[in-house]
Amino acid sequence: MTGPLLDIRDLRVRFPGRVRGRRTVVTAVDGVSLSVDEGETLGLVGESGSGKSTIGNAVLGLVRPTSGSVWFRGENISRLPPGRRRELGRVIQVVFQDPYSSLNPSRTIGQTLGEPLRHAHRLPRRVADARVRDMLRQVGLPADAVGRYPAEFSGGQRQRIAIARAFVLEPRLVVCDEPTSALDLSVQAQILNLLLDLQREHGMSYLFISHDIDVVRHMSHRIAVLLGGRLVEQGRAATVTRTPRHPYTRSLLGAVLPVVDPGDPTVANPETVRTTLPPPAPGTVADAAWGSG
Numbered sequence: 585m586t587g588p589l590l591d592i593r594d595l596r597v598r599f600p601g602r603v604r605g606r607r608t609v610v611t612a613v614d615g616v617s618l619s620v621d622e623g624e625t626l627g628l629v630g631e632s633g634s635g636k637s638t639i640g641n642a643v644l645g646l647v648r649p650t651s652g653s654v655w656f657r658g659e660n661i662s663r664l665p666p667g668r669r670r671e672l673g674r675v676i677q678v679v680f681q682d683p684y685s686s687l688n689p690s691r692t693i694g695q696t697l698g699e700p701l702r703h704a705h706r707l708p709r710r711v712a713d714a715r716v717r718d719m720l721r722q723v724g725l726p727a728d729a730v731g732r733y734p735a736e737f738s739g740g741q742r743q744r745i746a747i748a749r750a751f752v753l754e755p756r757l758v759v760c761d762e763p764t765s766a767l768d769l770s771v772q773a774q775i776l777n778l779l780l781d782l783q784r785e786h787g788m789s790y791l792f793i794s795h796d797i798d799v800v801r802h803m804s805h806r807i808a809v810l811l812g813g814r815l816v817e818q819g820r821a822a823t824v825t826r827t828p829r830h831p832y833t834r835s836l837l838g839a840v841l842p843v844v845d846p847g848d849p850t851v852a853n854p855e856t857v858r859t860t861l862p863p864p865a866p867g868t869v870a871d872a873a874w875g876s877g
């Protein structure tokens with residue numbers, strides 16, 4: 585295949601809304617063009633309401649573009665009939681923010697992972713079961729998780745289950761929409777590093793959505809910055825975060841720096857200011873992006 589895996593072209597999404605009781609139109613995404621290559625992570629960052637999830641939802645077919653288009657492997661997927669959209673679910677998957685609401689509480693983990701797998705890949709039960717167990721091992725859960733229910737797991741473990749559900753189908757693109765925002769700080773880095781490990785192992789692409797530029801920097805090869813539905817800056821992760829061109833990007837970066845003692849002699853040197861996440865593991869794709877640019 586030539587060209588990017590995912591190609592978003594001049595996307596606009598408007599929703600009907602109300603301001604002071606009067607009907608109006610909310611422009612959630614306003615002429616955004618982005619692409620994601622095979623094996624690449626594009627980080628999408630911006631404050632709440634900047635249009636990040638709407639872009640992710642347009643890729644997933646959950647919202648319809650008002651204009652512009654979304655292309656995947658050279659196919660325009662913006663307005664697909666339901667059957668073709670379902671087929672695409674094998675190769676485009678999602679991990680949402682909230683592992684509590686994204687898992688069906690009345691289904692065992694084995695059912696949640698196994699049924700879509702048997703359906704999509706038409707695998708015999710025995711083969712599907714083996715793949716489910718292998719996937720659970722890859723996300724760090726015990727094999728006996730198959731017979732248990734979501735309520736028996738912690739938030740971090742549930743997000744591992746949601747990740748396993750997305751990855752068991754062997755997708756080529758995963759939309760990660762704030763996948764760690766609902767988790768305790770101590771668990772966040774583990775889940776991010778799991779996503780990096782899975783990408784290193786399987787080579788899929790991520791559209792990685794977060795309001796936290798520090799998290800996005802940790803995960804991404806390239807970063808796109810959204811403000812009010814518009815793209816204000818995009819480029820290599822290291823370039824955007826070390827030499828941001830747009831004042832809004834600078835303000836996002838400022839927001840993640842920890843409060844430090846003004847008398848601290850190291851403050852003048854931003855390289856010495858520690859952020860909340862460890863640097864990417866040596867040898868990961870994110871490490872390569874981190875070290876360049």
Ligand SMILES: Nc1ncnc2c1ncn2[C@@H]1O[C@H](COP(=O)(O)OP(=O)(O)OP(=O)(O)O)[C@@H](O)[C@H]1O
Nearest residue numbers: 599600610612630631632633634635636637638639
């Ligand atoms: N279904 C909808 N109907 C009406 N307005 C919507 C809908 N979905 C999103 N919006 C509006 O579109 C704008 C962008 O929302 P979106 O959820 O994409 O932003 P976001 O950057 O993902 O923020 P958050 O992280 O808070 O979800 C917001 O003003 C939001 O209120």
